[in-house]
Structure formats: C-alpha cells, structure tokens
Amino acid sequence: MGWFESTYNKIKKGKKKIDIPDGLWTKCDNCHQIIYNKNLKNNMKVCPKCGYHFCIGAKERLKIILDKNSFIEYDFQMNSDDPLNFPQYVEKLKKSRERTGLDEALIAGEGEIGGRAITVVVTDFNFMGGSMGSVMGERVTLSIEKAMEKRYPLLIISGSGGGARMQEGLFSLMQMAKTSAAIARFKSEGLLYISLLTHPTMGGVMASFAGQGDIILAEPGALLGFAGPRVIKQTIKQQIPHGFQKSESLLKHGMIDLIVERKKIRPILMEILDFAFF
Ligand SMILES: [Zn+2]
Numbered sequence: 001m002g003w004f005e006s007t008y009n010k011i012k013k014g015k016k017k018i019d020i021p022d023g024l025w026t027k028c029d030n031c032h033q034i035i036y037n038k039n040l041k042n043n044m045k046v047c048p049k050c051g052y053h054f055c056i057g058a059k060e061r062l063k064i065i066l067d068k069n070s071f072i073e074y075d076f077q078m079n080s081d082d083p084l085n086f087p088q089y090v091e092k093l094k095k096s097r098e099r100t101g102l103d104e105a106l107i108a109g110e111g112e113i114g115g116r117a118i119t120v121v122v123t124d125f126n127f128m129g130g131s132m133g134s135v136m137g138e139r140v141t142l143s144i145e146k147a148m149e150k151r152y153p154l155l156i157i158s159g160s161g162g163g164a165r166m167q168e169g170l171f172s173l174m175q176m177a178k179t180s181a182a183i184a185r186f187k188s189e190g191l192l193y194i195s196l197l198t199h200p201t202m203g204g205v206m207a208s209f210a211g212q213g214d215i216i217l218a219e220p221g222a223l224l225g226f227a228g229p230r231v232i233k234q235t236i237k238q239q240i241p242h243g244f245q246k247s248e249s250l251l252k253h254g255m256i257d258l259i260v261e262r263k264k265i266r267p268i269l270m271e272i273l274d275f276a277f278f
Contacts, residue, residue: 023037024036026040028047028049028050030050033047035048040054044056044064046262051261056159057124057126058100058102058106058159061159061198062111062120064262065113066111066113067114070112071109071120072109072110072111074110076138079104080136080168081135083134083169084169086167086168089167089168092128096127100126100127102124104133105160105165106122106127106140107124108120110150113155113266114273114274116270116273117152118155119153121140121143121154121155121156122156123158124159125160125162128165129160129162130162131160131163131172132165132176132179132208133171133175140175140182140209147191148186148189148191151189152191153273154191154193155193155269156195156210157198158198158201158205159198160205160206160210161203162205163203163206163207164176175208176207179208180208183209187214192214192276194269194272195211195212195216195217196218196265197217197218197224197256198218199221199223200223201222202224202228206224206225207226211255215257215258216255216256217257217258217259217268218251218259218260219259219261219262219265220261221246221248223245224246224256228245229244247259
C-alpha cells in the first residue's frame with residue numbers, strides 16, 4: 001500500500017493526527033468524503049463521489065467554456081471607489097484583489113465557443129461574494145452594449161451570492177435598473193442572451209440581469225433566489241420545504257429552462273448557438 005492509500009484510509013477511519021501536506025485533499029461539503037485535489041481539479045471541481053459542484057473562479061470558468069486562447073478581456077479602465085466611506089470597504093476590496101487576482105467581482109470580454117464569437121461576462125463569488133457594486137454594474141452594462149454593437153450573442157455566468165454590494169448602498173441598487181434596461185435594449189434588437197446560474201446567485205443580481213436570460217441554465221444543486229432561506233424563514237415564521245431555492249425546485253416551478261452538469265455546459269452552449277445561428 002502506497003502513501004496515498006494509507007493516508008486516505010487513515011483519514012477515512014477518522015484518525016486525526018496525520019501529517020497531511022497542505023492543499024492535497026478537500027473534504028466534500030455535501031457527502032463529506034475526502035477527495036484528492038488532483039482528482040477534483042480533473043473533474044472540473046465536481047465531487048467524483050456525489051456530483052456536488054464546488055464554486056469555481058471566473059478564470060477557471062472561462063477555461064472550461066471557451067475555445068482555447070480565444071478570450072480577449074474588455075478593458076474598461078474603471079475601478080471601485082468608496083462613495084459612502086463604508087467601514088473597511090477599501091480593505092475588503094484590497095484583500096479580494098489579492099486573493100483572486102481580479103480587479104473586480106467579474107471578468108468581461110469576448111471569445112469563441114465552437115468557433116462562434118460571443119460576449120461573455122463571468123461574476124466571481126470569491127471576490128466579495130460576487131456582489132454588484134457600481135463598477136460591476138457599469139462593466140456588465142458596457143459589455144451588453146459591446147455585444148449589441150457587434151451583434152454577438154451574450155452569455156452571463158453568475159456566481160453572485162452577495163447580490164447588490166451593500167457597501168455602496170443605493171449606488172449598488174441602481175445597477176439593477178441599469179443592467180436590466182441594457183438587457184431589454186439588447187433583446188429588442190433580437191439578439192440572444194443566455195444566463196447561466198451557478199451556486200450561489202442571490203439578491204440584486206438574481207433579481208436583475210441573472211434572471212432575465214432568453215435561455216436560463218443552472219448548475220445542479222445551486223442556491224438561487226432573492227432573499228435567502230434563513231431570512232424568509234424568519235420573516236414568514238414557517239418551515240421552508242426541503243430543497244427550496246435549489247436549481248431543481250426552480251426548474252420544477254418554471255423559473256429556469258435546464259439544469260446542466262458542469263462538464264456538459266460547453267457542449268450544451270455549442271448546441272444552443274448552432275441552433276440559433278444555423
Ligand atoms: Zn461529495
């Protein structure tokens with residue numbers, strides 16, 4: 001038995017004092033099994049044992065979905081400010097930038113899927129919960145306008161559990177109206193908008209552009225909604241049904257069109273684009 005198996009067996013048996021090098025294993029949030037990180041990475045960060053979809057960053061997402069080396073990032077030359085002098089906002093922005101290597105909670109640009117040009121925006125949960133401040137809202141809007149100008153289809157992949165960014169107050173909430181208006185203009189031109197919802201997408205993001213796709217796809221088991229289950233439970237003082245606000249429940253109630261496993265997202269997008277632009 002090699003080191004790998006013996007360590008794995010010890011962990012499985014619940015022995016605590018084992019010297020494990022950092023970053024080698026991950027415990028699945030759903031089935032609590034131990035997964036070798038290399039296997040997790042090779043499986044697009046989906047648990048090989050139970051199919052749980054881990055959050056992934058915007059850069060990883062682009063790699064999975066777009067044709068190799070096709071992405072060109074839009075350079076909008078704008079960064080978040082602190083309009084309300086909100087306590088610790090500047091520090092949080094700085095930490096998120098260092099942690100993710102992104103300058104905001106999204107990446108926007110254009111690339112190709114199966115050789116077809118597309119404008120793509122991806123929000124990143126690791127950057128302040130993927131929350132929408134004024135710069136994110138403006139960048140989403142400008143991306144929609146770019147797609148309109150070039151007559152490209154638009155794909156927005158949301159992973160925004162943070163909703164509207166509370167540190168910017170009303171400036172954040174205004175982005176809901178602005179991005180929604182841009183989507184409405186985009187649709188009035190007869191162009192195709194695909195929204196892909198990933199765990200978790202909530203609040204002001206879900207209630208604006210993320211919920212407005214011509215076609216709305218979602219990853220399995222994603223938490224999707226406006227107010228979170230805990231807030232609703234406290235407000236209505238009632239038990240919430242099992243699986244409430246999960247992708248499967250939204251599909252059942254007609255809020256989304258299709259649940260797609262991560263490895264099937266690219267082939268499904270290719271199929272949709274082929275169908276729309278035959
Ligand atoms: Zn699992």
